[in-house]
Amino acid sequence: MEIAKELILILKQNNKSHVGYGLQKECEALVGHILQNMIRSEMPPLHAVMKNEEDSIRYREEGNQHFVMGDDLEAVECYTLSLAYADSDELMAYAYANRSAALYRKQLYKECLIDIDAALRHGYPKEKQKNLKERGDKAIIEIKKLLQIDSEDIDNQKDMDKAYLYAECIEKSDTTKPVENETTMKKDQWINVPRKQNAMTNENYLYYTTKIFPQKPRYLQNDDFSKLMYGPSQEVPVISDGVVISFSERYGRYYVATREFQPGDIVSIEDPYAHVIYEER
Structure with a gap:
C-alpha cells in the first residue's frame, strides 16, 4: 500500500494524472489492478539446481585457472562451488584437495588441514596423496612456528x-x-x-587444528583500542596525524592519507553534535 501511495504522489507531482484526491481509493484501485495482473500473468519458470558432475568439474577447472594466476580468493570460491555441485565422493575429494592448496597459500593453515583430512576421508586417489600429505606436513610446521610449540x-x-x-x-x-x-x-x-x-586419514591434521584459537577482536585485546592512529593532528586534533584535509570543487572536503594505514585503523574521532542515550537498550 505504501508503494502504491508513493507511485500516486509521483504521478501527481509530474502532473500526469488527476490523482491526489482520495488517496485511499486511488491506492486500493492501484493495488487491485496490480493483484489482478499478477493472477493473470504466469509465474516465471523455476529451474531446480541439482548436483551434477559437469558443473562440479567446470567450477574446479575455473578454480585451477584462478589458482595458477594467483587469485587465491577466487580459487577458493570456485572450489567451494565445485564442492557444492559434487555428486560423488571422488568429486568432493578433488574439490577439498584443491581448495586446501589455495587455503595454504593464504596462510589459513587450520582450514587447510581440515580440507586435507576431508579429502582423504572421501577417498582421494592414493597415487596423488603424496603431495597432499606433504602440504599437510608443511601446514603443521607453520602452525608449530605460529604457536611456538615444541614437537x-x-x-x-x-x-x-x-x-x-x-x-x-x-x-x-x-x-x-x-x-x-x-x-x-x-x-x-x-x-x-x-x-x-x-x-586414508592423517590423525595429526585434525589434532593440530584444535591448537589454533580464533583471534580476539582488537577491542577485546587492548583497552585503549579507540585511539587515533599516529596520534592526533596538530592542525585538526579530531583526525589522525597520518591524514590531511583537502578540498576540490567536484568532491568537496576529503581526507588524503600521508602514511600507511591498515584495515580497521581509526583516522577520525569526533564528538557528535547531538545524541540520545536509550537507557533501556
Whole structure:
C-alpha cells in the first residue's frame, strides 16, 4: 500500500494524472489492478539446481585457472562451488584437495588441514596423496612456528590422550572378560568414526587444528583500542596525524592519507553534535 501511495504522489507531482484526491481509493484501485495482473500473468519458470558432475568439474577447472594466476580468493570460491555441485565422493575429494592448496597459500593453515583430512576421508586417489600429505606436513610446521610449540610436548600430549581413551574403554568394558592388550586393540574400538572405504586419514591434521584459537577482536585485546592512529593532528586534533584535509570543487572536503594505514585503523574521532542515550537498550 505504501508503494502504491508513493507511485500516486509521483504521478501527481509530474502532473500526469488527476490523482491526489482520495488517496485511499486511488491506492486500493492501484493495488487491485496490480493483484489482478499478477493472477493473470504466469509465474516465471523455476529451474531446480541439482548436483551434477559437469558443473562440479567446470567450477574446479575455473578454480585451477584462478589458482595458477594467483587469485587465491577466487580459487577458493570456485572450489567451494565445485564442492557444492559434487555428486560423488571422488568429486568432493578433488574439490577439498584443491581448495586446501589455495587455503595454504593464504596462510589459513587450520582450514587447510581440515580440507586435507576431508579429502582423504572421501577417498582421494592414493597415487596423488603424496603431495597432499606433504602440504599437510608443511601446514603443521607453520602452525608449530605460529604457536611456538615444541614437537616433543605435542607428542607427549598425544600419548596422554591415547592413554585416557584406553583407560576409558577399559572402564566401559565387561569386567568378566579379559582385557585386550593395548597394542592389539584397534582405535575403532575407542572412537566410532565412520570412514569411507579405502580412505586414508592423517590423525595429526585434525589434532593440530584444535591448537589454533580464533583471534580476539582488537577491542577485546587492548583497552585503549579507540585511539587515533599516529596520534592526533596538530592542525585538526579530531583526525589522525597520518591524514590531511583537502578540498576540490567536484568532491568537496576529503581526507588524503600521508602514511600507511591498515584495515580497521581509526583516522577520525569526533564528538557528535547531538545524541540520545536509550537507557533501556
